[in-house]
Amino acid sequence: MRISMTVWRAPLFLSVVTFSGLVLALVLEGPVADIAGVIGLGLPCGVMAWRLCRPLR
Amino acid sequence: MTSHALRRWRWLHKWSSIVCTLFLLLLCLTGLPLIFSEEINDYLDPLRSGPSTMRDVTAHVDETVTRARQAWPGQRVRLAVFDPDRARITLRLSPGADDAFDTTHEMTFSAHTGKLLRDGPPPGDAVMDTILQLHVQMLAGLPGELFLGLMGLVFAVAIVSGVALYAPFMRRMRFGEIRWRRSVRVRWLDVHNFLGVATVCWVLIVVLTGVMNTLATPLFGLWEMRDVVPVLKPFMPDAPVIPAASLSRAIRVTEGALPAMTVRFVTFPTHINGSPDHYVVWTQGKSKLRSRFMTPVLVDAAKGEVAFVAKMPWYLRLLELCRPLHFGDYGGVLLKGLWAILDVVTIVVLGSGLYLLLAGKRQPAQAAESRAEWSGKAA
Numbered sequence: 105m106r107i108s109m110t111v112w113r114a115p116l117f118l119s120v121v122t123f124s125g126l127v128l129a130l131v132l133e134g135p136v137a138d139i140a141g142v143i144g145l146g147l148p149c150g151v152m153a154w155r156l157c158r159p160l161r
Numbered sequence: 162m163t164s165h166a167l168r169r170w171r172w173l174h175k176w177s178s179i180v181c182t183l184f185l186l187l188l189c190l191t192g193l194p195l196i197f198s199e200e201i202n203d204y205l206d207p208l209r210s211g212p213s214t215m216r217d218v219t220a221h222v223d224e225t226v227t228r229a230r231q232a233w234p235g236q237r238v239r240l241a242v243f244d245p246d247r248a249r250i251t252l253r254l255s256p257g258a259d260d261a262f263d264t265t266h267e268m269t270f271s272a273h274t275g276k277l278l279r280d281g282p283p284p285g286d287a288v289m290d291t292i293l294q295l296h297v298q299m300l301a302g303l304p305g306e307l308f309l310g311l312m313g314l315v316f317a318v319a320i321v322s323g324v325a326l327y328a329p330f331m332r333r334m335r336f337g338e339i340r341w342r343r344s345v346r347v348r349w350l351d352v353h354n355f356l357g358v359a360t361v362c363w364v365l366i367v368v369l370t371g372v373m374n375t376l377a378t379p380l381f382g383l384w385e386m387r388d389v390v391p392v393l394k395p396f397m398p399d400a401p402v403i404p405a406a407s408l409s410r411a412i413r414v415t416e417g418a419l420p421a422m423t424v425r426f427v428t429f430p431t432h433i434n435g436s437p438d439h440y441v442v443w444t445q446g447k448s449k450l451r452s453r454f455m456t457p458v459l460v461d462a463a464k465g466e467v468a469f470v471a472k473m474p475w476y477l478r479l480l481e482l483c484r485p486l487h488f489g490d491y492g493g494v495l496l497k498g499l500w501a502i503l504d505v506v507t508i509v510v511l512g513s514g515l516y517l518l519l520a521g522k523r524q525p526a527q528a529a530e531s532r533a534e535w536s537g538k539a540a
């Protein structure tokens with residue numbers, strides 16, 4: 105069975121953003137760190153809310 | 162991936178999930194209030210004055226120790242904790258210097274004036290402490306802590322096997338697609354897959370750093386055995402002394418020796434996690450990241466001079482680095498809110514997994530249909 109790599113694109117992107125956001129929020133100081141953290145966790149939350157509230161047709 | 166490999170991943174995902182789901186549900190539920198423990202404490206025990214500085218603390222700390230000794234004449238001060246942001250100095254006392262730490266009681270003083278604010282635990286402390294103990298060790302001490310660590314590892318296996326199964330399930334579907342018009346089981350399967358993969362990175366970080374946290378007691382024990390005991394060995398036969406040097410002096414000499422650090426708490430002379438002849442002054446860095454790294458300093462309780470600055474080993478530094486990534490307490494209230502949402506999403510993923518397992522058992526015909534459909538897709 106061959107599985108296309110496109111299946112992984114969105115999950116991989118979300119994981120990279122989450123990981124980078126959490127690490128930057130820890131390493132950086134000030135509001136930049138807060139913004140990094142909020143983007144890191146906010147993106148998966150936003151995607152989930154968007155998909156669950158507006159189901160694909 | 163061959164169908165044989167798929168069956169193996171499926172078996173692994175099913176059984177690893179069965180083993181850990183109930184414990185993970187407990188951890189997620191108890192973890193939810195713990196995310197906001199600071200805010201809950203602030204609500205139950207509101208701040209009566211503005212923040213103070215370490216200079217305020219040093220100016221009044223000896224006064225607080227004297228007041229505590231006057232209030233409880235037969236007792237020994239065991240620990241002093243400084244919280245300049247909340248303008249608090251908290252002392253813990255017990256009848257003997259070597260009594261178990263859970264026999265101590267708490268006194269809280271103002272860092273601005275040195276006046277007693279409260280003699281006893283803060284309101285709501287027992288509830289939050291029970292939730293914390295449930296989360297950390299299921300009220301079962303070190304065995305409970307290590308068992309939860311093992312469950313964390315099993316959950317990591319469930320996550321990895323779940324990710325391995327994601328692609329075969331989703332190869333003909335778009336990301337986030339949920340088949341709302343199909344059976345309830347199929348809908349929940351799609352929701353389980355989608356929420357699971359969207360949160361996989363966060364969940365893995367929280368689980369693996371949680372596993373690391375469960376090793377805190379053995380790791381600190383190892384450090385004590387290898388690095389601390391040889392230093393303290395000559396002092397161990399002594400009885401714990403009543404310090405002749407003041408606590409403020411111990412703080413000042415420590416800050417002089419480590420100018421980049423700030424003092425967080427001090428243990429008084431004892432044989433339990435300390436020295437009978439020294440204050441152990443625990444310092445932390447001033448930057449956001451370095452504030453997670455603690456460095457203990459031994460200060461001679463008689464002369465008030467720095468005796469030894471301990472170097473923490475790499476495995477304790479790693480543990481200290483893991484803590485914020487598990488607690489989510491380093492990015493303000495907004496980050497905590499998102500942390501809580503992801504915690505709730507994890508509860509939904511665990512619950513939907515449980516439902517899929519039970520529904521599969523209750524409705525074998527429907528499950529067989531779903532499996533046949535899945536096999537057809539996978540083939």
